[in-house]
Amino acid sequence: MDSKPIGALAIDAPVLGEDATCGDIQRVFRRQPRLSGILLSTQEGIALVDRAAFDALTLRESRETAADRPALEVADPNPLVIPDDQDLLDASTHVLERRGPSLYEDVVVQGPDGSVRLVPVSRMLAELTQLYRHQARHDVLTGLANRTLVLERLTAMLSRAARHGGLVAALFIDLDGFKRINDTHGHQAGDRLLMHVAQRLRDAGRTHDLVGRLGGDEFVLAATVNNVDDLPGLASRVVDALEEPFPIEDGPAVRVRASVGVAADDGERTADEVLRLADNAMYSAKRTSGSGVAFAHQLPSSPYAASASDDRAMAILLEQALTDGTLRLAYQPIVDLETGALTRVEVLARMPLPDGELVPPDRFVAVAEQSDLIDRLGRWVLAESLDQLMRWDQVLGTSAPAGVSVNLSPLQCQDPHLPNIIGDALNRAGIAPDRLWVEVPESVVTLDDPSMRRALSELDQLGVRVTIDDFGIGDTTLGRIAELPIHELKIDRSLISGFMTQPSQRQVVRMIVELGRVLDVSVVAEGVETGGQVRLLRVLGCPAAQGYRFGRPMWANDLRGHLTELAS
Ligand code: C2E
Ligand code: CA
Ligand code: CA
Numbered sequence: 001m002d003s004k005p006i007g008a009l010a011i012d013a014p015v016l017g018e019d020a021t022c023g024d025i026q027r028v029f030r031r032q033p034r035l036s037g038i039l040l041s042t043q044e045g046i047a048l049v050d051r052a053a054f055d056a057l058t059l060r061e062s063r064e065t066a067a068d069r070p071a072l073e074v075a076d077p078n079p080l081v082i083p084d085d086q087d088l089l090d091a092s093t094h095v096l097e098r099r100g101p102s103l104y105e106d107v108v109v110q111g112p113d114g115s116v117r118l119v120p121v122s123r124m125l126a127e128l129t130q131l132y133r134h135q136a137r138h139d140v141l142t143g144l145a146n147r148t149l150v151l152e153r154l155t156a157m158l159s160r161a162a163r164h165g166g167l168v169a170a171l172f173i174d175l176d177g178f179k180r181i182n183d184t185h186g187h188q189a190g191d192r193l194l195m196h197v198a199q200r201l202r203d204a205g206r207t208h209d210l211v212g213r214l215g216g217d218e219f220v221l222a223a224t225v226n227n228v229d230d231l232p233g234l235a236s237r238v239v240d241a242l243e244e245p246f247p248i249e250d251g252p253a254v255r256v257r258a259s260v261g262v263a264a265d266d267g268e269r270t271a272d273e274v275l276r277l278a279d280n281a282m283y284s285a286k287r288t289s290g291s292g293v294a295f296a297h298q299l300p301s302s303p304y305a306a307s308a309s310d311d312r313a314m315a316i317l318l319e320q321a322l323t324d325g326t327l328r329l330a331y332q333p334i335v336d337l338e339t340g341a342l343t344r345v346e347v348l349a350r351m352p353l354p355d356g357e358l359v360p361p362d363r364f365v366a367v368a369e370q371s372d373l374i375d376r377l378g379r380w381v382l383a384e385s386l387d388q389l390m391r392w393d394q395v396l397g398t399s400a401p402a403g404v405s406v407n408l409s410p411l412q413c414q415d416p417h418l419p420n421i422i423g424d425a426l427n428r429a430g431i432a433p434d435r436l437w438v439e440v441p442e443s444v445v446t447l448d449d450p451s452m453r454r455a456l457s458e459l460d461q462l463g464v465r466v467t468i469d470d471f472g473i474g475d476t477t478l479g480r481i482a483e484l485p486i487h488e489l490k491i492d493r494s495l496i497s498g499f500m501t502q503p504s505q506r507q508v509v510r511m512i513v514e515l516g517r518v519l520d521v522s523v524v525a526e527g528v529e530t531g532g533q534v535r536l537l538r539v540l541g542c543p544a545a546q547g548y549r550f551g552r553p554m555w556a557n558d559l560r561g562h563l564t565e566l567a568s
Helices: 022-031 051-060 063-068 088-096 100-104 121-137 147-164 178-185 187-204 230-241 271-288 305-309 311-324 361-370 373-399 418-429 442-447 450-462 478-483 493-498 503-519 531-540 556-567
Strands: 015-017 037-041 046-050 081-083 107-110 116-119 167-175 210-215 218-225 246-248 251-254 258-265 293-295 328-336 342-352 403-407 436-441 465-471 488-491 522-526 544-546
Touching: 015 022, 022 037, 022 051, 022 063, 037 116, 046 051, 046 107, 088 121, 116 121, 121 147, 147 167, 147 210, 147 218, 147 271, 167 230, 167 271, 178 187, 187 210, 187 218, 187 230, 187 246, 218 230, 230 258, 230 293, 230 311, 258 271, 271 293, 293 311, 311 342, 311 361, 311 373, 328 373, 328 556, 342 361, 342 373, 342 556, 361 373, 373 403, 373 418, 373 556, 403 465, 418 436, 418 450, 436 442, 436 450, 442 450, 442 465, 450 465, 478 503, 488 503, 493 503, 493 522, 503 522, 503 531
Parallel strands: 015 037, 081 107, 258 293, 342 403, 403 436, 436 465, 465 488, 488 522, 522 544
Antiparallel strands: 037 046, 107 116, 167 218, 167 258, 210 218, 246 251, 328 342, 328 544
16 A cells, blocks of 8 residues: 555635635634635735634634634634645655644645645544554565564454354465575565565465465465365465566566465464464475475365365375375285185275375376376385385285285386386395286287387396286287287276176186186286176186275285285
8 A cells, every 4th residue: 555645635625815704714614514624815825724723712702803803813824735746654744743733733735736725634644544554564565464464364364264164274485596586686676576476476366365475585375265175276376376487677587486385274273373384384395395385284184185176286285195105005905716815916006185085096196197296106106015015024924915016107107217116126125026016007008109118028027027907998909919028917897897797798808818828927807896706707717806805905904914814
């Protein structure tokens, strides 16, 4: 809020001639009860009859004596006259420096054409009070709320949340490398950049959101949200807003990354505490997070995964999970259909949310593929599965699973470093290569990409086993399958769910089993849920199966219990 010209506060006032009498003045005041002063145009210039002073005088004298007195005798011959375009703040210094009886008198403002009007001092004081209040609560450079107002408004938002429900999200935003921009381009450029950031944050917020600057390159955005599910989306809105490079006068536009810490509260905590939580989260975002976003650990628990609809938000969640080490692996038994023994387990990733809900991999693996997180996710899954196998070896000895099957996403299969990554992981865990099975979706094989071919044969040389996952629904030609160095076909779930009732599907399953025999590779039926399916698979000669019938995906400890039971 800028200060305005004093003329903006002026009101019209009657101007009488210098021969006016006190009786004339009285009549005007009586007609206009709210008028605080009357001007007299004199030879020297302008005189002012102040209503309060005039009333005091005429009270003392009888109306008759007063009526004929020249008005000039009761007027201030030297009122304060200020050009009407003078800034209110400058004008106010003159007013406040006045002494004596004219202290509370109206101020005369004069236009460029010589016309005069009055500014009541009460109006000026009201305006100044507002201005000072505003300035005490706003950042001078950007016009955003400053720390004082941020705390005030955040407090109000929190108490509203406590009364009416909902959550208040506070995002603590800190620019990375701002000091460098200040140093290389000068403080003016730095200031302009901060103003741009302020504008982008304003635009990113909705009408009732609070955007403030806490000082330096620290900003805050606070918003009322329905539940914690909304937080990742909000965070990604802020990150997106700052993504475009910022114009800098003396050079090419600069990119400014921001670190964002997110806290949320339902009104339990004070504004100060919520800001501190967001601040701490911001520091952990700076240290660890590639996306630039981190969440406070003290989020009120509630469903969280609705932001699954927003890919960017999901990427932020996944990255947070990878960084915090909260991602988990579930293991599902693969059994030998002849003996019923567990031979291997398939590793299935799960992303737990603060309330314990699990985000299924279909959702976050796709997102990981679109960002550069797939590499981190893949390495983590691999290392963790092999470690787990080693731990099972230690506690279970010969009843430990013979191997683990790890899923590879299409992108991972095309990564030229894949064989190295896998080789390193095996070495580190001390696991024999033939105990690791990797599941490659049939769709990847159909693509027939040369880098995929190379990766498969390098894996084969390493001694790692390859399964074609979701087999039987794509259009891989038999000839191609025969050419590839693979060790297992996994019959797609959809074929198994339909093959009891649909002869054509039964025929496909039969052919896959046959193909396995011819190629001398293993065949696993996936998604086996009923005893009827098991019997039919046995009839068809399918050697192995996996599905709820034999065990749902379970945590490592539960699987251990399962195995000990089987062994006893
Ligand atoms: P997939 O490889 O086809 O994995 C089998 C899916 O079928 C799993 O779903 C499993 O929970 C489910 N399932 C197992 N038995 C049954 C059953 O009897 N009936 C039914 N209806 N479903 C059954 P999940 O765990 O949700 O995994 C989905 C997909 O996500 C997997 O499909 C896999 O392609 C992918 N995935 C899982 N973990 C990872 C990972 O660590 N890395 C990569 N790249 N992808 C993964
Ligand atoms: Ca699989
Ligand atoms: Ca599958």
